[in-house]
Amino acid sequence: MLATAFFTVRGVVQFIYWSDPAHRDQALEPWMPLGFVARSYDVERDALAAALDLSPDANRRVPLEDLAENRGQEFEAFAREVEAAIQELRSK
Amino acid sequence: MTDWLLAALPTYGLPALSASIFLACLGVPLPASMMLLLSGAFVASGDLPFVQTVLTAFGSAVIGDNTGFLLGRHASGFLARQTEAIQKVGTYLQERGAWAIFLSRWLVAPLGPAINLAAGAGAVSWRRLLAPELAGEVIWVGLYISLGAAFGHALTMLSDALSTVIGLATSLTLMALAIRLLRQHRARNRKSVAFGQGS
Numbered sequence: 301m302l303a304t305a306f307f308t309v310r311g312v313v314q315f316i317y318w319s320d321p322a323h324r325d326q327a328l329e330p331w332m333p334l335g336f337v338a339r340s341y342d343v344e345r346d347a348l349a350a351a352l353d354l355s356p357d358a359n360r361r362v363p364l365e366d367l368a369e370n371r372g373q374e375f376e377a378f379a380r381e382v383e384a385a386i387q388e389l390r391s392k
Numbered sequence: 393m394t395d396w397l398l399a400a401l402p403t404y405g406l407p408a409l410s411a412s413i414f415l416a417c418l419g420v421p422l423p424a425s426m427m428l429l430l431s432g433a434f435v436a437s438g439d440l441p442f443v444q445t446v447l448t449a450f451g452s453a454v455i456g457d458n459t460g461f462l463l464g465r466h467a468s469g470f471l472a473r474q475t476e477a478i479q480k481v482g483t484y485l486q487e488r489g490a491w492a493i494f495l496s497r498w499l500v501a502p503l504g505p506a507i508n509l510a511a512g513a514g515a516v517s518w519r520r521l522l523a524p525e526l527a528g529e530v531i532w533v534g535l536y537i538s539l540g541a542a543f544g545h546a547l548t549m550l551s552d553a554l555s556t557v558i559g560l561a562t563s564l565t566l567m568a569l570a571i572r573l574l575r576q577h578r579a580r581n582r583k584s585v586a587f588g589q590g591s
Contacts, residue, residue, distance in 0.1 A: 303559070303566070306563075318553075330399065331403075333434070335434075336433060338437070339436060340547075360438065361434070365399075
């Protein structure tokens with residue numbers, strides 16, 4: 301019965317949390333491939349790759365972490381670039 | 393741990409999915425459902441091939457379930473002390489357990505590994521297990537891949553919501569089960585008291 305109460309409360313808390321649209325954009329994580337990021341943020345995958353000077357085909361299923369490493373960047377720096385590129389694509 | 397596993401999916405692809413589903417069917421606490429949702433999202437984003445992903449997930453789940461069943465069957469000798477309880481569960485599963493087996497693949501998924509073991513140990517016939525097991529895994533794989541593909545942009549939200557629903561369903565099932573056992577126990581006590589007075 302305690303467990304049922306716990307899951308009910310949890311459901312309500314989650315509903316309130318996710319009702320805020322600001323919580324819905326998922327933060328970039330090192331494991332995410334570029335195509336996944338593009339889909340998450342609703343931008344064209346090829347456009348996003350092009351904005352980052354990456355070839356669209358070479359980057360299937362490569363996590364952001366590895367993309368950053370290939371460019372000789374820290375993940376955080378690369379993630380900021382990706383975010384900036386997404387903002388620019390969205391504002392177009 | 394979860395992050396590490398999620399990272400294994402883009403890096404190692406389907407073998408990572410297969411291993412986590414197989415182990416989760418045996419009761420190893422891995423976020424296999426989350427992996428399956430993510431696979432659905434990767435299918436939608438073109439990072440994983442659709443047919444192979446579905447077949448891998450389904451095959452690994454079926455092999456995992458049947459391994460649990462076989463483990464239960466061959467380990468039952470070690471469980472001699474609990475034979476009576478296991479026989480009861482086995483008889484129940486054999487006679488009326490199709491729904492229990494079917495639902496424990498997806499809706500009350502946390503009970504799946506225990507049911508596999510109990511079915512094996514309780515001498516449930518393999519033919520009895522197979523149909524509801526296959527049907528349940530079809531629902532599990534179909535549901536999670538499609539949800540992942542449709543709502544991949546809100547994966548954390550989706551996974552939170554699903555685990556709450558599954559948690560609720562599981563705790564309600566256990567509660568109902570406990571109430572039923574308690575009632576049976578009381579009824580039996582009453583009967584034996586009445587019998588004692590009569591003699």
